[in-house]
Amino acid sequence: MNEALLRSLTPSVLAILVRRGADFAAAEDAVQDALVEAVRVWPADPPRDAKGWLVTVAWRRFLDATRADAARRRREDLVDEQPAPGPAPSADDTLQLYFLCAHPSLTPSSAVALTLRAVGGLTTRQIARAYLVPEATMAQRISRAKRTVSGVRFDQPGDVATVLRVLYLVFNEGYSGDVDLAAEAIRLTRQLAARVDHPEAAGLLALMLLHHARRAARTAPDGSLVPLAGQDRGRWDTGLIAEGVEILQAALARDRLGEFQAQAAIAALHADAPTTEETDWVQIVEWYDELVRLTDSPVVRLNRAVAVGEADGPRAGLAALAALDASLPRHAAVAAYLHERDGDPATAARLYAEAARRAPNLAERDHLTRQAARLNALGRR
Amino acid sequence: MAKYLLLKHYRGAPAPANDVPMDQWTPEEISAHVRYMNDFAARLEETGEFVDGQALAPEGTWVRYDGAGRPPVTDGPFAETKDLIAGWMVIDVDSHERAVELAGELSAAPGAGGKPIHEWLELRPFLAASPTVTDCPHR
Numbered sequence: 001m002n003e004a005l006l007r008s009l010t011p012s013v014l015a016i017l018v019r020r021g022a023d024f025a026a027a028e029d030a031v032q033d034a035l036v037e038a039v040r041v042w043p044a045d046p047p048r049d050a051k052g053w054l055v056t057v058a059w060r061r062f063l064d065a066t067r068a069d070a071a072r073r074r075r076e077d078l079v080d081e082q083p084a085p086g087p088a089p090s091a092d093d094t095l096q097l098y099f100l101c102a103h104p105s106l107t108p109s110s111a112v113a114l115t116l117r118a119v120g121g122l123t124t125r126q127i128a129r130a131y132l133v134p135e136a137t138m139a140q141r142i143s144r145a146k147r148t149v150s151g152v153r154f155d156q157p158g159d160v161a162t163v164l165r166v167l168y169l170v171f172n173e174g175y176s177g178d179v180d181l182a183a184e185a186i187r188l189t190r191q192l193a194a195r196v197d198h199p200e201a202a203g204l205l206a207l208m209l210l211h212h213a214r215r216a217a218r219t220a221p222d223g224s225l226v227p228l229a230g231q232d233r234g235r236w237d238t239g240l241i242a243e244g245v246e247i248l249q250a251a252l253a254r255d256r257l258g259e260f261q262a263q264a265a266i267a268a269l270h271a272d273a274p275t276t277e278e279t280d281w282v283q284i285v286e287w288y289d290e291l292v293r294l295t296d297s298p299v300v301r302l303n304r305a306v307a308v309g310e311a312d313g314p315r316a317g318l319a320a321l322a323a324l325d326a327s328l329p330r331h332a333a334v335a336a337y338l339h340e341r342d343g344d345p346a347t348a349a350r351l352y353a354e355a356a357r358r359a360p361n362l363a364e365r366d367h368l369t370r371q372a373a374r375l376n377a378l379g380r381r
Numbered sequence: 382m383a384k385y386l387l388l389k390h391y392r393g394a395p396a397p398a399n400d401v402p403m404d405q406w407t408p409e410e411i412s413a414h415v416r417y418m419n420d421f422a423a424r425l426e427e428t429g430e431f432v433d434g435q436a437l438a439p440e441g442t443w444v445r446y447d448g449a450g451r452p453p454v455t456d457g458p459f460a461e462t463k464d465l466i467a468g469w470m471v472i473d474v475d476s477h478e479r480a481v482e483l484a485g486e487l488s489a490a491p492g493a494g495g496k497p498i499h500e501w502l503e504l505r506p507f508l509a510a511s512p513t514v515t516d517c518p519h520r
Binding site: 137 | 384
């Protein structure tokens, strides 16, 4: 059985239940039950109409749960067996679910969890494992999120940008459970980009594909990080790169530039270069200038300093760096890199060690420590 | 989405405002303290922010490798060890501000006289998983 296909039906099935008048939280539980049932039953007895099967089973579950609820409250207001003829499901019901699950009233972690469950069709256990929290905690996070959005009207127009931020988080953060979060983020973004006329949705999809293409080359067999310059470019996935570039070019042609398109453009220039030296750093700096204009983010300025160091030499990079706050995350790492390129290994070694102490994750800390150790060993020779 | 460790110390932390050792409290004050801690953990479970909480016995043993084929050497406890951890709680929150807010709440647990202890708790961020899209372009 194709689990991805099953999960891709999740949002439309859920939307049908909500359109029929089920409240979102109860409908979402019912759809989860139906998914579990499908995994159990389908291998031996595959349905002819997968979606119709899911809708029937989920609706029955919803009615059962509502009845059990009503019985517990000793009420007799029986729910009608036949679904009320609600408005016909529209083509962008799935889109409405994206908006609901990324609603601005939700915290980022709640929006991520709810999106993965209600739109992605993942189980609470899978989501809990992906974020290394107990299943009970994740269950609470999800049910709180559902309560938070319970008053939101389903057909309200939402903000695509909010959804994109949530999908970006799914792609970028999380651990490795039995779910590949990066692949899941790509699937959900692809599904979204097919539904909205929004260059930034395409931009984010392109960005994800271009980064995903390099994934195998980013890690050595022992799990350590391989920086861009040291990556075996033969291991980059050329199919994903071609797809990412094509999507990006179509988006850029719309002439509505945004942050994700600009980031994807930088990733595309890296993906296009046969070596670090042959990379078009001048154009990369220009894209960083666009990004600074779009975001005014100090992190972007920091990354720009690295690109300037490659385009115009390490002195120029250090000059760009000098204008920035030294307490920025990864400031010391960038300074170390530029000082080494400038022929000052002693300063670089000291800064790499400092950067390692401030590193936000283990792989980066180990990488920076190794850089410091390499330069210190050179100094002893 | 970041994990933090809230560390409680038997000793080694700066002295709290309400600095009366627990064995000098009334049994009711001890019950109230324990209830506060349990309620706090339960509330975090409800908000979907609880990961783990454990208490440690004060007695511990130092252990080290002593060469191939030999049993490990044990020693201690060393009375002079300055820092002694009493227990921890692990939380998963959206921001550092939220982690500080929760640590402050935990530090308000009641002690002698039913007054908040104002105990100093150590707040330590976990090293995160490596992000997929790195912010650093030379990676």
